[in-house]
Amino acid sequence: MGKIGIIAPYRELYYETLSVKEEMKDYGKDIEVRIGLLSNAVDVAKDLLKNGAEVLISRGGTLNYIRCEFPNIPLVEIEISSYDIAEAIMKAKKVSSNIALVVFNNMLYESRDIAKLFEVNIRIFYIEREEQAIDAVRKAVDDGYDVIVGGGIANRVAAQMGLKSVLILSGKDSIFRSIKQAQDILRYKKDVVKQLKLIETVMENTPLGILTTDGNGRIKTVNSKALDIIKMPKEHVIGENIKDIIPEIRVEDNNFLTEINGSKIMVNVKHLDIISYNIGCIITLEEINEISRKEKYIRSAFVKKGHKARYNFENIIGKSQEISDCIKIAKKYSNFDSTVLIYGETGTGKEMFAQSIHNASKRAKGPFVAINCASLSETLMESELFGYVEGAFTGASKGGKTGLFEIAHGGTLFLDEISEMPLSIQAKLLRAIQEKAIMRLGDDRIIPVDVRIIAASNKDLYQQVKKGAFRADLYYRLNVLNLKVPPLRERKEDVILLFEHFLDIYSIKFNIEKPIIDTNGYEIIQKYHWPGNVRELENFTERLLAAYGSKYITSEEILYILGIEKDNILNPENSETISALTLKNFDEREIYRILKENNFNKTRTAKQLGIGRTTLWRILKKYQNL
Numbered sequence: 001m002g003k004i005g006i007i008a009p010y011r012e013l014y015y016e017t018l019s020v021k022e023e024m025k026d027y028g029k030d031i032e033v034r035i036g037l038l039s040n041a042v043d044v045a046k047d048l049l050k051n052g053a054e055v056l057i058s059r060g061g062t063l064n065y066i067r068c069e070f071p072n073i074p075l076v077e078i079e080i081s082s083y084d085i086a087e088a089i090m091k092a093k094k095v096s097s098n099i100a101l102v103v104f105n106n107m108l109y110e111s112r113d114i115a116k117l118f119e120v121n122i123r124i125f126y127i128e129r130e131e132q133a134i135d136a137v138r139k140a141v142d143d144g145y146d147v148i149v150g151g152g153i154a155n156r157v158a159a160q161m162g163l164k165s166v167l168i169l170s171g172k173d174s175i176f177r178s179i180k181q182a183q184d185i186l187r188y189k190k191d192v193v194k195q196l197k198l199i200e201t202v203m204e205n206t207p208l209g210i211l212t213t214d215g216n217g218r219i220k221t222v223n224s225k226a227l228d229i230i231k232m233p234k235e236h237v238i239g240e241n242i243k244d245i246i247p248e249i250r251v252e253d254n255n256f257l258t259e260i261n262g263s264k265i266m267v268n269v270k271h272l273d274i275i276s277y278n279i280g281c282i283i284t285l286e287e288i289n290e291i292s293r294k295e296k297y298i299r300s301a302f303v304k305k306g307h308k309a310r311y312n313f314e315n316i317i318g319k320s321q322e323i324s325d326c327i328k329i330a331k332k333y334s335n336f337d338s339t340v341l342i343y344g345e346t347g348t349g350k351e352m353f354a355q356s357i358h359n360a361s362k363r364a365k366g367p368f369v370a371i372n373c374a375s376l377s378e379t380l381m382e383s384e385l386f387g388y389v390e391g392a393f394t395g396a397s398k399g400g401k402t403g404l405f406e407i408a409h410g411g412t413l414f415l416d417e418i419s420e421m422p423l424s425i426q427a428k429l430l431r432a433i434q435e436k437a438i439m440r441l442g443d444d445r446i447i448p449v450d451v452r453i454i455a456a457s458n459k460d461l462y463q464q465v466k467k468g469a470f471r472a473d474l475y476y477r478l479n480v481l482n483l484k485v486p487p488l489r490e491r492k493e494d495v496i497l498l499f500e501h502f503l504d505i506y507s508i509k510f511n512i513e514k515p516i517i518d519t520n521g522y523e524i525i526q527k528y529h530w531p532g533n534v535r536e537l538e539n540f541t542e543r544l545l546a547a548y549g550s551k552y553i554t555s556e557e558i559l560y561i562l563g564i565e566k567d568n569i570l571n572p573e574n575s576e577t578i579s580a581l582t583l584k585n586f587d588e589r590e591i592y593r594i595l596k597e598n599n600f601n602k603t604r605t606a607k608q609l610g611i612g613r614t615t616l617w618r619i620l621k622k623y624q625n626l
Contacts, residue, residue, distance in 0.1 A: 366411025
């Protein structure tokens with residue numbers, strides 16, 4: 001890996017960085033740390049680059065100076081966190097409550113409510129160049145501010161004027177994150193270089209025509225196949241602008257058809273960027289007749305690659321006994337090839353469990369194909385599951401279509417919301433499961449399939465059978481191994497854990513700092529019954545960050561996003577609502593039957609029903625009051 005150069009604008013940061021480097025041991029051997037403030041840092045940066053540094057790290061105004069001098073060198077900023085600023089303000093507050101913040105534009109991104117938060121009189125003076133620091137400090141003094149808070153230059157000017165000042169320090173966490181980011185850039189750059197070398201090696205051995213350009217669009221390399229396609233000699237191509245040969249080329253990645261010297265060509269353009277810096281592009285050319293010949297193969301390969309399970313058991317967040325037991329059972333099921341029936345309310349994560357079972361099974365390298373049985377009409381569902389041959393019905397695609405059973409061959413077919421499948425399709429599904437073979441629509445040929453079935457439902461299929469809405473024979477064929485995913489209200493200790501997980505995800509997605517949550521806010525989130533389960537909690541977290549961004553989020557704001565009153569969330573009577581929701585899913589006689597089978601042991605009965613013991617108690621109490 002290449003070298004990293006770190007330029008510290010002040011001595012405390014220099015020694016703190018050396019400490020981080022020492023803690024990183026072998027990972028820190030390619031890191032060189034120097035001191036340099038603002039314009040003086042430019043010469044330091046030149047020396048570091050001369051010594052082999054490929055990425056530079058600094059902060060504040062010093063980073064701005066380096067960026068202006070070296071626009072093409074990857075730079076990483078040691079970010080100043082809200083905690084760093086808060087710590088400096090609290091120190092300054094001990095001197096005076098009249099505080100002036102003298103900072104560069106990139107040192108403070110969020111300035112709202114600082115004065116109110118710390119109960120002080122604060123004014124922010126932004127500067128862009130070091131020479132502006134003197135005027136900013138003088139203006140602060142003239143306006144009655146007693147203490148200066150800022151970076152190295154602000155503190156130096158304040159000291160020269162005999163003023164009290166506090167330096168905004170960057171902590172070890174910020175330094176460590178900047179180094180990790182620089183290392184990621186180096187790894188990425190190394191991968192790009194390897195990719196370019198690989199391209200050079202394979203260019204002459206590929207059936208595609210390939211050209212590469214630099215960042216200015218000048219052609220650097222071209223293979224023999226490309227020369228054959230464009231019908232031009234190499235000496236008339238190298239060094240020319242790509243637009244002189246293919247005028248339709250645009251700045252973004254794209255695919256398009258064109259005609260070059262009488263030949264119809266498919267052009268694919270892929271630009272190569274390193275941290276927003278364009279280093280060129282790779283252009284592939286292929287004649288249309290070649291594409292037509294490969295079309296069926298390409299389509300088949302694409303379909304198989306598109307059906308992969310993304311989740312593993314490690315992705316399931318939770319430490320409660322309920323979810324731990326569920327994961328434990330699911331892991332055992334992954335060791336067998338039997339059909340699995342997953343029960344759970346909407347938003348509990350049934351498909352995540354299905355994918356995890358698949359990825360932990362012997363079929364992990366095979367496809368994972370999912371279909372939502374509630375989203376398709378009866379006719380469309382049949383053609384999707386079993387496929388059809390050309391001419392099977394009006395509008396059938398030329399060449400027919402491969403069904404999901406065939407696509408899932410060697411892997412897993414996940415049937416979500418199985419309770420919504422029409423009865424006529426249920427009969428055909430049962431036969432396919434029993435015979436391990438299917439027949440395409442309009443065909444009489446039997447196609448063997450090796451598929452494991454995992455089905456999911458948010459309804460009690462046993463009750464659906466009793467109502468005549470679901471086939472009994474299919475129910476017993478599916479219900480070999482069953483798994484009940486607990487609702488979020490029955491795994492309360494996981495609520496905050498999941499909330500923090502989603503906070504991390506959406507803070508990164510929205511490119512904002514993770515907000516501080518009011519203590520009472522956590523209590524509200526913990527006590528809310530979450531009828532939409534984990535999905536509702538995730539959507540709530542996304543809305544919360546979208547509405548209030550990176551700051552201190554109050555309990556009132558949380559209540560507003562939830563759309564409820566504080567008295568309602570804290571009222572124990574809400575448990576009746578939860579019981580009512582649970583009660584809908586169970587029949588009194590069914591519960592009594594299972595109780596009797598378990599010799600009226602409520603713990604075993606609750607486990608068999610897939611609910612908590614407290615929930616079972618509430619359901620029984622509810623029936624007594626009916």
